[in-house]
Structures are given as C-alpha cells and as structure tokens.
Amino acid sequence: MPDAATTQKTSNVTLTIDGRSLTVPEGTMIIEAAKSIGIYIPHYCYHPALSIAGSCRLCLVEIKGMPKLQIACSIPVKEGMEVFTNTEEVKDARIGMMEFLLANHPLDCPVCDRGGECMLQRFSVDYGIAHTRFMDQKRRFRKPQFDPLIDIERNRCILCTRCVRFCDEIAGEHVMGVFNRGEQNYIGTYGDGPVSNIFSGNVIDLCPVGTLTSKPFRFQARVWELHQLQTTCPYCASGCPVTCWTRDGKVCRTTPPIRKDKGKYVLDEDTTEFICNQGRFGLDIGHHAERLRHPIIRNNGPDAPVTWDEAIQAAAQGLRRIRNEHGPQAVAFLASPSATCEELYLFQRLARSVIGTNNIDWRGHLASPDIAAAFSLAMSTANGMLDDLSEIECVLVLNCDLLHEAPVTALKLREAARKANIELLLLGHHIDSWLATHAKAYLQCLPDQEHALIYALDQAIAKAEPEPTSADVDTIRELSGAGKETVESLITSLRSAGSGVIVYGVSEIWSHLASTVVDDLVALRNTLGPQWALLPVNPERNASGAFATGCQSDRLPGSGCDNQKTWEKLESLWGKVPLVRAAGLSAPDILEQASLGEIKGLVVLGSDALLRHPKPERVNQALKTLEHLVVIDVFPSSTTEQAHVVLPGALFTEKDGTYIDAEGRLARLCKGDDPPEDARDNWQILGELAKALGTEFPYQRLDDVFAELMNLLHPPCPFTLEELAPEGPGAECPIRCITKPSDRFHVLAGKYHALASSFRPTCHVRFAELPTAHAEEKIPPTVESGPGLILTWAPILQGRDHWGGRSPTMAPLRPSPYIEIHPSNAKELAVQTGDAVELRMGELRLLLRAIVCAGPAPGTVHVASNLVDLPLGDYLTRLPRVQLKKVEGKQT
Amino acid sequence: MNCPYKIGVGPRNYAKLQWRIFHTLGPYCRGVLLYARETMSNQNPFKPVMLHDVDRKGYEPLAEYRARGGYKALEKVLTRVAPDDVTEIVKQSGLRGRGGAGFPAGVKWSFLPKGYQGPRYLVCNADEGEPGTCKDRPIMEKHPHLLLEGMAITCYAIKAKVAYIYVRGEYYTAIEVLEKAIDEAYKAGLLGKGILGKEFDLDIYVHPGAGAYICGEETALLDSLEGKRGYPRLKPPFPAVEGLYRRPTIINNVETLASIPSIIEKGPEWFRSLGREKSSGFKIYPVSGHVKRPGNYEVPMKTTLRQLIYDHAGGIRNDRKLKAIIPGGISTQVLTPDSLDAIADFEGIAEAGSLLGSAGIIVMDETVCMVWVAMKLSRFYHHESCGQCTPCREGTAWIRKIMERMERGQGRPEEIDLLLDLCHKINARSICPLGDGATPCIISTIQHFRHEYEQHISMGRCPFRSTEAH
Amino acid sequence: MMLREQKAKAVEKILKRYPDRRSAIIPLLWLVQRTAGYVTPDGITEVAEITGVTLTQVQEIVSFYTMFHQKPVGRYLISVCDNISCSLLGAEQLVEHLEGRLGIRAGETTANGLFSLQTVECLGACNMAPVMIINETLYPNLTTEKIDQILKNCT
Numbered sequence A: 001m002p003d004a005a006t007t008q009k010t011s012n013v014t015l016t017i018d019g020r021s022l023t024v025p026e027g028t029m030i031i032e033a034a035k036s037i038g039i040y041i042p043h044y045c046y047h048p049a050l051s052i053a054g055s056c057r058l059c060l061v062e063i064k065g066m067p068k069l070q071i072a073c074s075i076p077v078k079e080g081m082e083v084f085t086n087t088e089e090v091k092d093a094r095i096g097m098m099e100f101l102l103a104n105h106p107l108d109c110p111v112c113d114r115g116g117e118c119m120l121q122r123f124s125v126d127y128g129i130a131h132t133r134f135m136d137q138k139r140r141f142r143k144p145q146f147d148p149l150i151d152i153e154r155n156r157c158i159l160c161t162r163c164v165r166f167c168d169e170i171a172g173e174h175v176m177g178v179f180n181r182g183e184q185n186y187i188g189t190y191g192d193g194p195v196s197n198i199f200s201g202n203v204i205d206l207c208p209v210g211t212l213t214s215k216p217f218r219f220q221a222r223v224w225e226l227h228q229l230q231t232t233c234p235y236c237a238s239g240c241p242v243t244c245w246t247r248d249g250k251v252c253r254t255t256p257p258i259r260k261d262k263g264k265y266v267l268d269e270d271t272t273e274f275i276c277n278q279g280r281f282g283l284d285i286g287h288h289a290e291r292l293r294h295p296i297i298r299n300n301g302p303d304a305p306v307t308w309d310e311a312i313q314a315a316a317q318g319l320r321r322i323r324n325e326h327g328p329q330a331v332a333f334l335a336s337p338s339a340t341c342e343e344l345y346l347f348q349r350l351a352r353s354v355i356g357t358n359n360i361d362w363r364g365h366l367a368s369p370d371i372a373a374a375f376s377l378a379m380s381t382a383n384g385m386l387d388d389l390s391e392i393e394c395v396l397v398l399n400c401d402l403l404h405e406a407p408v409t410a411l412k413l414r415e416a417a418r419k420a421n422i423e424l425l426l427l428g429h430h431i432d433s434w435l436a437t438h439a440k441a442y443l444q445c446l447p448d449q450e451h452a453l454i455y456a457l458d459q460a461i462a463k464a465e466p467e468p469t470s471a472d473v474d475t476i477r478e479l480s481g482a483g484k485e486t487v488e489s490l491i492t493s494l495r496s497a498g499s500g501v502i503v504y505g506v507s508e509i510w511s512h513l514a515s516t517v518v519d520d521l522v523a524l525r526n527t528l529g530p531q532w533a534l535l536p537v538n539p540e541r542n543a544s545g546a547f548a549t550g551c552q553s554d555r556l557p558g559s560g561c562d563n564q565k566t567w568e569k570l571e572s573l574w575g576k577v578p579l580v581r582a583a584g585l586s587a588p589d590i591l592e593q594a595s596l597g598e599i600k601g602l603v604v605l606g607s608d609a610l611l612r613h614p615k616p617e618r619v620n621q622a623l624k625t626l627e628h629l630v631v632i633d634v635f636p637s638s639t640t641e642q643a644h645v646v647l648p649g650a651l652f653t654e655k656d657g658t659y660i661d662a663e664g665r666l667a668r669l670c671k672g673d674d675p676p677e678d679a680r681d682n683w684q685i686l687g688e689l690a691k692a693l694g695t696e697f698p699y700q701r702l703d704d705v706f707a708e709l710m711n712l713l714h715p716p717c718p719f720t721l722e723e724l725a726p727e728g729p730g731a732e733c734p735i736r737c738i739t740k741p742s743d744r745f746h747v748l749a750g751k752y753h754a755l756a757s758s759f760r761p762t763c764h765v766r767f768a769e770l771p772t773a774h775a776e777e778k779i780p781p782t783v784e785s786g787p788g789l790i791l792t793w794a795p796i797l798q799g800r801d802h803w804g805g806r807s808p809t810m811a812p813l814r815p816s817p818y819i820e821i822h823p824s825n826a827k828e829l830a831v832q833t834g835d836a837v838e839l840r841m842g843e844l845r846l847l848l849r850a851i852v853c854a855g856p857a858p859g860t861v862h863v864a865s866n867l868v869d870l871p872l873g874d875y876l877t878r879l880p881r882v883q884l885k886k887v888e889g890k891q892t
Numbered sequence B: 001m002n003c004p005y006k007i008g009v010g011p012r013n014y015a016k017l018q019w020r021i022f023h024t025l026g027p028y029c030r031g032v033l034l035y036a037r038e039t040m041s042n043q044n045p046f047k048p049v050m051l052h053d054v055d056r057k058g059y060e061p062l063a064e065y066r067a068r069g070g071y072k073a074l075e076k077v078l079t080r081v082a083p084d085d086v087t088e089i090v091k092q093s094g095l096r097g098r099g100g101a102g103f104p105a106g107v108k109w110s111f112l113p114k115g116y117q118g119p120r121y122l123v124c125n126a127d128e129g130e131p132g133t134c135k136d137r138p139i140m141e142k143h144p145h146l147l148l149e150g151m152a153i154t155c156y157a158i159k160a161k162v163a164y165i166y167v168r169g170e171y172y173t174a175i176e177v178l179e180k181a182i183d184e185a186y187k188a189g190l191l192g193k194g195i196l197g198k199e200f201d202l203d204i205y206v207h208p209g210a211g212a213y214i215c216g217e218e219t220a221l222l223d224s225l226e227g228k229r230g231y232p233r234l235k236p237p238f239p240a241v242e243g244l245y246r247r248p249t250i251i252n253n254v255e256t257l258a259s260i261p262s263i264i265e266k267g268p269e270w271f272r273s274l275g276r277e278k279s280s281g282f283k284i285y286p287v288s289g290h291v292k293r294p295g296n297y298e299v300p301m302k303t304t305l306r307q308l309i310y311d312h313a314g315g316i317r318n319d320r321k322l323k324a325i326i327p328g329g330i331s332t333q334v335l336t337p338d339s340l341d342a343i344a345d346f347e348g349i350a351e352a353g354s355l356l357g358s359a360g361i362i363v364m365d366e367t368v369c370m371v372w373v374a375m376k377l378s379r380f381y382h383h384e385s386c387g388q389c390t391p392c393r394e395g396t397a398w399i400r401k402i403m404e405r406m407e408r409g410q411g412r413p414e415e416i417d418l419l420l421d422l423c424h425k426i427n428a429r430s431i432c433p434l435g436d437g438a439t440p441c442i443i444s445t446i447q448h449f450r451h452e453y454e455q456h457i458s459m460g461r462c463p464f465r466s467t468e469a470h
Numbered sequence C: 001m002m003l004r005e006q007k008a009k010a011v012e013k014i015l016k017r018y019p020d021r022r023s024a025i026i027p028l029l030w031l032v033q034r035t036a037g038y039v040t041p042d043g044i045t046e047v048a049e050i051t052g053v054t055l056t057q058v059q060e061i062v063s064f065y066t067m068f069h070q071k072p073v074g075r076y077l078i079s080v081c082d083n084i085s086c087s088l089l090g091a092e093q094l095v096e097h098l099e100g101r102l103g104i105r106a107g108e109t110t111a112n113g114l115f116s117l118q119t120v121e122c123l124g125a126c127n128m129a130p131v132m133i134i135n136e137t138l139y140p141n142l143t144t145e146k147i148d149q150i151l152k153n154c155t
C-alpha cells in the first residue's frame, strides 16, 4: 500500500499529562506522548520497535474518567485526555509491581553482568521497598546450554517477552518462546538450542534485566569501568554506527551507538538501532595473536624483524628501481575496499603523483576486465538511498542475498515492507528468501536470462498503455516461469510507484553478462523515470569510498578520468607534478600484466580483496612473478607470504578515518587503541613511503588529508574530521554526512538527528520459506533439459574473511558450507534441509549441507563462495553446472 | 375477572393476553392479576428447558429432538424473522450472558461493526472450568441439538457463516456427542449450505481445549483457538470488533446459546416473566458441596439461595449447620448464612456482597476450615494463571505460598494483612479478570473468618485438622 | 512422519476446519498424543511442519496446556479432581488411598508402567463430586470402595 502513508490523515490530538498540555499525532501511545515532553514512564515490556505486550503492568497511569489504572503503553491518546503519571495510586501500583517482580528475583547483582545497566535496579531505586516481605523459597530454574554467544539466567527473568517478540517480529523467526504456564513460565528455545539468527545479539540489549547477557563479555568487566568508543562497524556496506566498549584499548563488547542520558552514557534499552552479530561480536580481533607486529624484509633468508627505516627504505628502493628501469607503468597499486577514505586517497596520490601511474584499483577480487567495467558503470550510476524509507514507495531488489551481505539494510527494508510502508519486489537468479516473506511479488530466472528479463520488464513498462500488453507479460512469464498475476502486479507496482529504488548486489554480478545486466538496469531506471534511483550494494565496507576517492583505475577523487578540470586541479594541488592523463589498468588487468611480467612492482594496501579472488592460483602466480611486492596489512595472508617487504598496519579500532557506505553516508571511524608493538597507522606508513620515494606529503594531521579530500568532492563537506566525531565523554554519535558517490555530493548534517532516530535495525541465518501463494508457479522449461543444476555464488558476511574470520567469538558461528536448493529441485532429489549432499563439478567433489529454500531460482543452486573451495574462476564465461546427490545417513 | 390460565390460555399467549388485560383493568384487579400470576407459576411450575430429561442415558438424538419441536425456532427465524430482528428479540428478552460476566447477549451482538463485509465468527465458550460450575456439561452431553440450534439462530442473527465450539479437553463425552450431533445435523440439512432450503450457510466445528482454565476467558480462548498460548488480549479492541483471526467475533457461553431457541419459540416476554427486572429468564444453578442432593437445578432466576440449597438440594448433609456459601464459582466472595434469602440473580447476589458469576453454588458446613478453603482456592489460581502479566503471575504464587504455610499453622501474624495488601495490589491491575478473581476468596474469608486465620497462627496448626471433612 | 502417513485423513479433516493452519496445532497434538501416548519430539516436529510454525511455537503450546504429556504416562492415567467441591467431599483422602494402593505419589507412574496418578483442577462435574477420570472415562461419586472396584477392572 504505497499511498497508505500519504493518504493517512495524521491529525493531531491535544491532551494534558501531569497538567502539561501537549499536542501529538493521533494514535500515539501515552507512553510516547509523555516521553516527548520529557516525562519518563517506567516500563519493561514496552519497546518502540516491537508489538505491544502490555504485560509488565509497570506503566500504569491514571486517566481522568477511567475507574481503573490504565497501561500507558497500549492506550492511544485522545482529544482532551487528562493523564496523571505520578499520583499516589500510580506510585502504589508501581511499588506493587516492583515488589512482585523482585519477590522471586535472585539477589545476585554482585555477579550479574547487567549491573549498572539493569532496569530492575534502576526502578528499584525509585519504587523498591527496603525490606522484602517475601519469606518463602525463591523460584529456581535449571541453567541450560542455550546459545554459543548468549548466556541465559532464567531466575532473573521478568518475562517481558521482548526477546521473544524481537525474534518473531524483527529477526523473522519465532525461535525464542515462553514455555510452561503461570509462575513457572520461562523463556528459551526449543530443546535449548541456539537463537539461530544473525541479529540474535540484540536480545542482549533488549533484555531489561540480566537474563540474557553476552557470553564473550561475561565477567570481563563492569560496564562503568569501560571506555566508550563511538565508531562505525567496519564489516559491511550497511555502515552501522556502533559503540565499542574498551578497556586498555581492548574491545570488550560492541553495542548499538549509545547516547548520553543525564550526563551519563547509558545503553538505551529502548534503542531501535539494531546491529548484526558480525558487528556485535566480531570486533574483538585487535589483540589477535596472529597480528603482524614488525616490519619484515624478505630476501631469500628467514624472516627477521627489521626497523621501520630499513623496511621503508627497502620498499621504496625496489619501487624506485623498477620505475627507473621500466617506467612508472611497470608499477601498480592494489588497495583494499576496507581501507579508510583517507588511506585510499593517499594511496592513489602515491600512485599517481609520486610514482606516476594510474594502475591503481581496489577491485582485486574481480576476475575479468568485463566485470570491472560493469562495476565502474554500476558505481557511477549509483544514486539511491534508503535512509528515508517513508519517502520511498517501492524497492526492487535484484540478485542480492541482502541479509548476508548488508544485514541491517535488509532489516530496514523488511521492517518497512512488514509495516506496509514500502512495496518490496524481488528479482533475479538468487533472491533473499528472508526478505521474500514480506515481498509483494518476486520473479526468478536463470542467471543467463537476467538481462533478457530486465529488458523485457523495461519494454513492458516503456509502453504507454495503462495495462501491460499480454505479449510482454508472456515474454516475462516465459523467462521467469511466474504466474500472470505475479508479473502483472510487479509491473503495476513498478509503474505506479511515485518513488523507488533498485537495489542490486554487485557480488552476484559475476558472469560475462555483467555489463549487459548493469546496462539494462540503468535503462530500466531511465524508463521508470527520475523518481527511481539505483543502489548497488558491495559486500565491502568502503567500496563507495574507494570509488569516491579515486582509488580506481578509471576514477579520480570526486570525478571520472575524462574530466580535464579535475586533472588540472589535482596537478596544482599535488605540487605541479604532471600526471598521466589516462585511465590506468584495472585490477584484473594488473594481475594479468603481472603474471605476464609486464608489471614488475606492486604495492598492496590490505590483501583482503585479493584473497577473495575466484582463482587464487592465478593471483599467486601473478604475485610470484613480481620483482618487488610491498604489502601493508594487519594479518598475514598468502599475499604477505609472497611480499618482499611487509609493513604492519593498523586495524579499525587503532586509527581515525572515514568510511562511506553503500548508500553514500560518510561515517567516522575512531581510534581507541594503538597498533600493537611496531605496527603503525596506515596513513603514516603511506606518508613515509612517499617521503622515501622523494615526495613529502604536506599533511600534518589526518584532518588535513580529510579536508583536502572533501574539497575535491562537490559540494564540499562542511565538517572537519574532528567535528564528524568528537571523541571522548560528551561525544555524540558520528555525524553522518550523506554523500552520493555520483558527482552529486550533498551533506545532510541537519538531518542527522532524524537519521539517528530513524529505524536502523539489523540479521538472520535461517532462510524463511516463501509465502505459499507463489510457490506453485511453474519451473522455467529450460531447466528440465539441462544437464545438472546451474551453480551461482556470492560471498557472505560471516564467511572466511581476512579480518572478521579471525574473530574467536564469531568462529563457532560461521555456518558450515551449505548449498541452497529450490524446493522443486529438492523434491526431485528427495533432499530436505539439513541433509548432506554431494556436489560434483567435473573432478571436484564437495560435501555440503542442504538448505531448501526459494532463494535460488528453480534449476539453480547457490553456495556461499567464501565458505567453500570452488574453482569458480573457470566458470566466468559459461554457466557452471553441477550434479547433486543426497548422501544417505549423514546429517549435517 | 377470570384468571387467564383458567380460560385456557396457554403460556405462549399468556403474556400477550396479560398485557392486553392488564391495561383494561383497574388497580384492584391488577393486584389480583399479579397475585394470580405469582400463584400460577407455583401451580404450574417452570419446566426445565435445558435439563429436560437430563437423567436419560446417552444424548437426545436429532429425531427425538425434532419430534418434540426441536429446530422449529430455527425454521421460524429463517422463514419469518430478519437477522436484526432476532437480535432485537434477544435484546428484549433481557438474556444476560451465562458465562460469568452477565453481559446482555443481544447488546453484545449489536456491537458488531455495521456494514462489515468480511467473515465474522461465532464462538461458543464451552470451556467450563470455574470450580463449582458444571452446568454446560449436561447441556452438551444430553441436548447437543439444543445448543446447535441456539448457535444456528445466533449465527443467522449475526450473519456468521462459521462457528466454533471451544470445548475444554476434559469433556471427552461432550466432544464426542457434539461431533455426532453435528454429523446428524449436516445429514439432515440443518448445517452446511442452504440450511432448511433457505439462503443460509453455516459450518460448526468443535475445537478441543487441552487443560487451561484461562482459556475460558474470551480473548484467551480466541488466542488458543488460533493455535497460540491461551493469553488474554489487551482490550480494546473487543472481540466484537477484532476477534478470531482479527475478524468481528461473538463469544457466548453454552447456556446463553442454549437459552435462545426457547426465547424465539416462546417470546421474550415469557422469558422476562421468569426473572426480575434486570435478570430475566431461567438459569441452571449447579449446587455442590455439603448438600444432601448436589446437582444442577434449572429454575427461574427469581429463586433464592435458600430455596436452592434447602428446597432443591435438600439442605445440609447430616443436617449440620451451614457455615459458608460460595455463590457463583470460586471467583466470587464467600457469603455467610445471613445471605440465604438473597435472590440468586445478578442483582440479588451483588447486594449480598458477592457476584453471581457462573452461578456455581458451593455449600460448606460447620466442619470446614475456611483457611483450608482459601488455601485450596489459592492453589487453583496459582496453577491456572497464564503467567502473562506481573501481578497475577507473581501475586497468585506468593499468595499460595503464604496460604499453604498459614494452613499448616506456620503463618505470621502480619501476614494476614500482607495477604490483603497483595490482593489489593493485584486487583484491577492485571490484564484479565483472572487476577481479580483470585482475590475475593482470600479477602472474603479474612473478612468473615479472620479469627480462623488468627487461630491457625496462634495454635501453630489447623484447628479443624482432627475433625473429619465428610 | 507418523501423522501424515497414518492419520492423513484425520489431519486433512482438521486442517479443513480453519482458515489458518496454526489453529490446527492443538487438535493435531491431540492426535499425536492419542497415537503415541504422549507428545513425542517427532510429533512436535511434524506438527510444526504441517502447520508451518517453528518448533518453539509448538513447544510453547505443549508446555502451556496441562493435558499434554511431554513424557510417557502409564496405561491408565488416573486424574483425580482435588478442587474445592471434590475436596469438601473427601477427594484428598481418595488421593491418599490411591497413593497407598498404587504405591506411588501423585504425579508418578508405577514401575510396571500400568498406572499414572495425578491430581487435577476442577473437572466440571462438581454435582457428582468426588470424581476422577481414568484415561477418557469419568467416574462419579467416588468412595474408597468404588475405587478399589474400578482398579480391579484395570489390568
């Protein structure tokens, strides 16, 4: 219902609360109305993001004319209503409820991790009575194993059911529940199993008492001893603001951003900014044993730690030699899309102005130049944002397992769709079945027919007739196997939406058809009109930043390579060095040229992209051929193994900087720790390297880098780095400037507060079944004749990652290698979720856990590419086909 | 003037005639007439409607039920009365819900949203679980068709096409009988499509409960019927607006629905004439405990507690002294013999300081320890609280713990007032009336028998322990 | 696969009654309990699959309603009402008598698996108090002698 929001009359209602008059929109609950004028009504079960339970009864208030006390959380305001929140009777009721809740509550505050943040403690101060009148045995429950990350202490539970409702409503699966009856009620999961969703950690914050606490954080510290680091999560392009709670620089726990309350930092138990488990538990890698701590120079002998001076000189010397002997084009630079904007900017300056080459890129994970071209097109046409979903009517998601690539973005979309604020449409060879439960319609097709499907949609929409012609509909039906009604409703939604965003996952655009697909998408957007925007989602945190800072062979900071003005500006800015005014080699070409021996020197800033390359042996071969390889990184990898010089850098908690997320928001990363031992901050390493190469960078502080970079983007960001995130007590959340990586850059600082309070919820591992209404649609005919099933793939957030994969906390949560199979194919194979299946692809045999869900199109199967070893690179120009066989007697 | 009965006017036309005559008479004659009516009803005692031939073996099959005029009322409304007029008739009859709250049935029906097009439901509340109450069971076990007919008429009135009977799981026989009766009705064209050849479709299904008193509360019942835990819902919205599957829904008790065919048949005036101004009609009173003839008694609502206990149930066992009466199921305040002359209708019992509730009368003689009674009842509420809301979940458990100690003689003197305070802190603050229902037994036993509590504490044991309970 | 294979017709009939499959949970659990003697884990899984809910949701229900057994019970499940009307007429003594006869406490099952004894809340038969239900049969107006007679007939 796109126009429900617009047609809904939001008339206002005037009432008084405790004698103060106020006007709020109709339908507001008393509890919220009171909050808006600073009157806090104590509550446990109420939470603004969840459905109303009305069960704790703590929020009872007096309403004039009503004989009984009423709960403020479920009574909407009415014109002329007079509410009293502090009368004797109200206080009596609160005291009563507190006494009831405390009667069975164990007095274990000294050993309870919630101490200091507990709502029971908080209200006890106000409404507790000094002596307990409860003389009997307290209720005791057994302590189960429960979840690997969440500790449960049922004796402390007050049965507010926030956790239950969160799992059911927001994470999308009713995995937590209330068992038993009456006083013996307790919360738990079936068979005491884990809370199997990737947003599960949020129940820890939601729990108002110490029932659900973080296992990794257990007994580590008292919250008031910790330092709060306001920063942003480095793991995905959702770009959530987070707070790291650190002690001696070590991250003890991560939570949604905290706010200041009465001069004190508290974790707001009513926060609606949910984060995913990767961000919550995965940030504890700073003090990892495997960190690179000393610079290394490798010349055939054993690795011996060297001084920084020696290492920098060695690195520079090699590069200088190659440049002098073979020209600057024999040197190339590969950056990581997880580096900060400032690092990326310096890196490309190093390449362009110090060495003099445009062979610089961040897309080391791409296997072919075609795909790199598609990426360029995708990034340069990106202009979509999902920040204000109330202004968007329709969202079309193409090929994106959004839940596993940008969980919080997925959550935001799903919530909006669940509440019918947007129409959600899904399209492609692999759709997010978690989102699909609230999608209005979805179309699936085979991977090689995607462009045809998009083109057909474009055609159908371009026609002026009010109704799509049946020929168009038939073409689409043939390609997708969907029913007539589905196709028509999808077309109608697209055509009638007043505004919309097409979200697509670039990590699933891997075939030789990538460029065509993106081309067709751009055409579709143009046909739909200017009210539609495109939003490609990269799985990397700062891909948008790499693009914006010009850390790409065909980009400059803030504009394309063909913009002569930018070249001039850069030349004057960078000290009048003449720049080579042409596009450089993209990452796939750099690797290709390296293995051919044309490129002899390579500088790598973070090896994570290279590690995701679908053909690792090709990368290895390229690296092996190099004469000089310099790697700046935080952890050892196959890349650092090959390096001639390894320079240990800083991890996200150890440096300042900025990240840009998929939607173009700029967020501040804050330093809360020093890099271990000899390791150094990356921007300083780059500066020293430049100096050793003969050009001293003019920056005193990182702010100077930031300021220079921002001046190259238009319009310039009006903030300094300092202002973006004043650190320390008194800090507010990072201010988010909104930048669109297209040439339109604008800042919405004024909107900051609106953003912060807007719904930013976060995860999920389960693949929900699709609504049955769609399930009966026929399978495209091509499948039946094909030999085997078509394999598709994309990386997931919890996969083997250079950083996140090292988190000791997250390690047990990494899913075992799985394969998604469409129910129709699963039926043919007699496979059920949880069965072991053998995948055969040529010589290769793999044992995988089957997940039966409607994510992959019928006739295709989907794997998380960073959970398995598959020689995927061989299949970039044709569709890989695999045979599946159920392995009897093996349950995974 | 002639007595209307003597000139052979049957009860059906009695009311009409009475009305006509009444207004032509002078005050003296009116007095005579009123007197005559009083005596008439005694000479011509009310014949049980729902407990007709209740001691029979097995249930009354369809053929038998029709032979004595069954389903005539349904036929009548289907042919001659518009749905809204059925509601109007029920409104006029003054029939009040027999499930406990006593809300006028016709008024409830008229709360359904007007002009609503989607599906709506009737749910028959057959979860009879209030201790002391056993009146719905014989209706379902012996006269299932009476209930089905009542439901069909109601569905016609409220334009529902589907109805559910939520029967508590322990009523195995009732479930079986109802299933059989429903089959019979389908075969005879009394259920299904085009009932009795008219444009009226109705499906009735039996839904078994599984042991939870709280599912008698109407919104908990709806949740249970939807396949959830039986948790009472927050109101508003009321079920008539948003009930089963969030559709408009009417929930009525078995007895309420079984009263309807007779109202249609004999007219609302007849029904009114059986009771008093605000509590009209007849009703089944289950009388249990220390009486000579425990049982269900279906009588006009004008009957007093004394008549019920002494005349119908034969008085106290072994002719002992009456000590206390619970007049309407255990959620109501205990009364003392002082209240014996209260009329057992909604107003009468309220005036006596209790509630009619489900009308389950529990009689206790002088051998009974009231602390023990309160302890028993507190156990029940602790066991049956759904646990959703704080005061009821924690409060009932706490009260039970104190009561169990109290009964053993291990209470503390201050705990009598603590009990009262806990009751006060539960009352009117829980989600549903179960919380409120858990307190009258404690409050009223303390009110009337505080000395027994004190005795338990001072003696350190139950003073009644040695006396036998029989 | 017990239900869908052995009781396909009954399952079908139950599902047809409701516009929402979830409503079928309690009737299906009854079917499981009648077939297997108690609510088995397999039964829970199957009910969850048929009705399209999670295992947790089924377990929430199983544990809420007291008539569902989560463990096997004896061949004869004796449920004695010990609420007020029955207790006024000696239900407590009857329970004691049964405990003595069977050699178990209320809430337990005899070693031979023949009898389980439990006390229950009001059975809606106060006019026939004291009462008990054995499996699905109600026994009214009990005395110790009647109980002995009834037990004799149970083997």
Ligand SMILES: Cc1cc2nc3c(=O)[nH]c(=O)nc-3n(C[C@H](O)[C@H](O)[C@H](O)COP(=O)(O)O)c2cc1C
Pocket (backbone or CB within 6 Å): B096, B097, B098, B099, B100, B101, B102, B103, B105, B125, B126, B127, B128, B129, B130, B213, B214, B215, B216, B217, B218, B219, B251, B252, B253, B254, B256, B257, B432, B433, B434, B437
């Ligand atoms: C705790 C509780 C238990 C109840 N149990 C029953 C019951 O077993 N049977 C019943 O008909 N009504 C019961 N009621 C009353 C119902 O909520 C509801 O008022 C009744 O079904 C409405 O039907 P009526 O208007 O025909 O009386 C109970 C109410 C409460 C609060």
Ligand code: SF4
Pocket (backbone or CB within 6 Å): B214, B231, B232, B384, B385, B386, B387, B388, B389, B390, B392, B393, B430, B431, B432, B433, B434, B435, B436
């Ligand atoms: S009053 Fe008791 S039974 Fe009613 S909702 Fe609250 S806990 Fe449940």
Ligand code: FES
Pocket (backbone or CB within 6 Å): A042, A043, A044, A045, A046, A053, A054, A055, A056, A057, A058, A059, A060, A071, A072, A073, A074
């Ligand atoms: S917050 Fe209102 S009842 Fe819990």
